[in-house]
Amino acid sequence: MSELIRLTAAELGAAIASGETSAVEAAQAYLDRIDAVDGEVNAFLHVATEGALEQARAVDARRAAGEDLGPLAGVPVAHKDVFSTKDMPTTAASRILEGWQPPYDATVTARLRDAGLVILGKTNMDEFAMGSSTENSAYGPTRNPWDLDRVPGGSSGGSSAAVAAFEAPLATGTDTGGSIRQPAAVCGLVGAKPTYGGSSRYGLIAFASSLDTPGPFARNVLDAALLHEAFSGHDPRDSTSVDAPVPRVVEAAKRADIAGMRVGIVRELSGEGYQAGVLERFHEAVELLESLGAKVVEVSCPSFATALPAYYLIAPSECSSNLARFDAMRYGLRVGDDGTRGAEEVMSLTRAEGFGPEVKRRIILGTYALSSGYYDAYYGSAQQVRTLIKRDYDAAFEQVDVLVSPTTPTTAFPIGERADDPMAMYLADLCTIPTNLAGNAALSVPCGLAAEDGLPVGLQVMAPALADDRTYLVGAAVEAALKDRWGGDLLSRSAFAV
Amino acid sequence: MSAITRDEVAHLARLSRLALPEDELDQLAAQLDVIISAVAKVQEVAKGDIPPTSHALPLTNVYRPDEAVPGLTPDQALAGAPAVEDGRFRVPQILGEEE
Numbered sequence: 001m002s003e004l005i006r007l008t009a010a011e012l013g014a015a016i017a018s019g020e021t022s023a024v025e026a027a028q029a030y031l032d033r034i035d036a037v038d039g040e041v042n043a044f045l046h047v048a049t050e051g052a053l054e055q056a057r058a059v060d061a062r063r064a065a066g067e068d069l070g071p072l073a074g075v076p077v078a079h080k081d082v083f084s085t086k087d088m089p090t091t092a093a094s095r096i097l098e099g100w101q102p103p104y105d106a107t108v109t110a111r112l113r114d115a116g117l118v119i120l121g122k123t124n125m126d127e128f129a130m131g132s133s134t135e136n137s138a139y140g141p142t143r144n145p146w147d148l149d150r151v152p153g154g155s156s157g158g159s160s161a162a163v164a165a166f167e168a169p170l171a172t173g174t175d176t177g178g179s180i181r182q183p184a185a186v187c188g189l190v191g192a193k194p195t196y197g198g199s200s201r202y203g204l205i206a207f208a209s210s211l212d213t214p215g216p217f218a219r220n221v222l223d224a225a226l227l228h229e230a231f232s233g234h235d236p237r238d239s240t241s242v243d244a245p246v247p248r249v250v251e252a253a254k255r256a257d258i259a260g261m262r263v264g265i266v267r268e269l270s271g272e273g274y275q276a277g278v279l280e281r282f283h284e285a286v287e288l289l290e291s292l293g294a295k296v297v298e299v300s301c302p303s304f305a306t307a308l309p310a311y312y313l314i315a316p317s318e319c320s321s322n323l324a325r326f327d328a329m330r331y332g333l334r335v336g337d338d339g340t341r342g343a344e345e346v347m348s349l350t351r352a353e354g355f356g357p358e359v360k361r362r363i364i365l366g367t368y369a370l371s372s373g374y375y376d377a378y379y380g381s382a383q384q385v386r387t388l389i390k391r392d393y394d395a396a397f398e399q400v401d402v403l404v405s406p407t408t409p410t411t412a413f414p415i416g417e418r419a420d421d422p423m424a425m426y427l428a429d430l431c432t433i434p435t436n437l438a439g440n441a442a443l444s445v446p447c448g449l450a451a452e453d454g455l456p457v458g459l460q461v462m463a464p465a466l467a468d469d470r471t472y473l474v475g476a477a478v479e480a481a482l483k484d485r486w487g488g489d490l491l492s493r494s495a496f497a498v
Numbered sequence: 499m500s501a502i503t504r505d506e507v508a509h510l511a512r513l514s515r516l517a518l519p520e521d522e523l524d525q526l527a528a529q530l531d532v533i534i535s536a537v538a539k540v541q542e543v544a545k546g547d548i549p550p551t552s553h554a555l556p557l558t559n560v561y562r563p564d565e566a567v568p569g570l571t572p573d574q575a576l577a578g579a580p581a582v583e584d585g586r587f588r589v590p591q592i593l594g595e596e597e
Contacts, residue, residue: 103574309537331578348517381540383550439554
């Protein structure tokens with residue numbers, strides 16, 4: 001096995017830039033690794049073997065021609081299968097888009113290509129990003145590299161598993177209610193949800209447009225920051241893209257100094273329903289922050305208790321509208337068009353066959369919440385809760401610079417355990433949803449293994465909108481201190497460590 | 499009393515253009531009943547004087563310069579179509595015979 005896959009993305013980029021290795025060698029090393037382990041992990045829906053080597057050769061040629069390339073040029077990346085890629089299939093893990101190839105690239109995809117990153121392929125996910133375990137994929141579940149009988153989190157579980165199994169140094173994901181932070185936490189990775197509007201939604205298959213946020217996965221904080229910076233920034237093709245400078249996350253990840261920083265523990269994101277081993281690691285992380293010079297206080301955000309119900313009205317409402325585009329007419333699956341049926345019947349048959357159970361559940365729930373007679377009681381009330389959550393954050397951020405909590409109430413659960421119980425599945429996003437409803441920035445960083453099952457625990461760091469750099473600052477400080485304490489990375493203790 | 503009846507779920511499925519078989523409707527009705535009872539908690543805290551938030555950002559209309567830019571070619575636009583005829587999307591009958 002090649003030594004190259006042990007390197008961090010930053011190290012690999014530097015080694016390619018110095019000529020010590022090449023983009024082609026790096027791509028080949030990761031393709032070999034995918035070939036060796038993805039049969040067990042099932043992180044990828046599509047591996048771009050030829051395409052990756054071709055892109056890598058092009059990067060090496062640009063470098064040889066003297067072009068000034070960025071720090072990640074030649075470094076491989078895996079994309080969640082929700083980002084449009086014009087040269088490979090994009091399915092959102094749904095039957096309704098099986099084999100579909102988009103005619104254009106998402107902005108995130110295009111920007112990373114321009115920066116010289118090499119796309120290894122597309123990763124598995126919960127269908128249309130709806131789920132917390134990647135079990136809702138139409139193409140089979142992805143397995144957690146720490147324990148192959150457990151879920152890798154979701155919805156971006158293919159991306160988290162790929163990075164944790166050393167099948168990619170970096171991956172993209174989307175976070176609508178926690179779909180980057182939760183899988184990052186349960187796979188022992190760093191994952192960030194940027195400020196809403198900080199990363200472009202153009203070319204992203206839409207789930208809940210007021211919440212969907214592309215973000216990075218990496219094995220360490222600096223790598224995540226480098227990827228974050230590489231795809232962020234204003235995009236005129238996304239009407240909700242923020243026209244403001246990109247927060248200086250790379251600089252923050254390198255600085256890693258939190259002396260004098262004010263940190264708030266959210267009282268409501270703890271206690272009953274939380275696994276003992278998760279809370280133990282969380283409290284340890286808080287003590288660590290204090291030892292690094294942070295001033296820690298407890299703050300109350302009472303409306304967070306209603307965030308989960310509000311989210312499961314708002315997200316399904318938006319999804320029921322967004323997924324109306326899958327009408328069997330212009331692209332994707334078409335079922336029952338035998339000349340005897342009209343368009344509406346073909347549409348209904350196609351959608352019933354093309355969508356999986358969770359997607360149907362959410363479309364119907366959203367249609368219900370938006371129907372006249374129920375709109376005020378459900379969707380309207382949920383929007384009011386959203387206001388209360390924003391107010392809680394505003395009040396908290398007057399007292400503190402960042403808020404912290406466990407990223408998830410439990411470690412990775414066994415495959416199948418919650419598959420037939422939607423409410424139990426929804427609880428996996430308990431700690432991550434408030435950030436999405438408010439549009440703030442947050443990051444999950446590994447803070448150890450739970451004593452009872454030996455599985456990774458994540459520390460969530462939340463910051464105000466456009467203060468993403470603070471989450472990287474805290475994440476990098478925690479990472480450095482824990483690395484000293486452990487004498488190495490958390491991932492070195494995984495069964496898939498290299 | 500259940501939060502949602504099976505008949506209501508069947509109606510919503512029709513509105514959502516989902517031709518669901520009977521057994522799927524039964525299962526969905528039971529699950530949605532549990533979910534709707536749980537999410538109804540939002541009504542306990544929502545009060546009349548709280549303004550709604552539909553979006554994390556203050557939304558304003560965004561304009562771009564009125565300049566022609568290249569779009570997809572007809573071939574690109576039709577590349578993923580389930581059926582194509584004479585450079586157009588071929589779709590099942592949309593209007594009834596009598597209309």
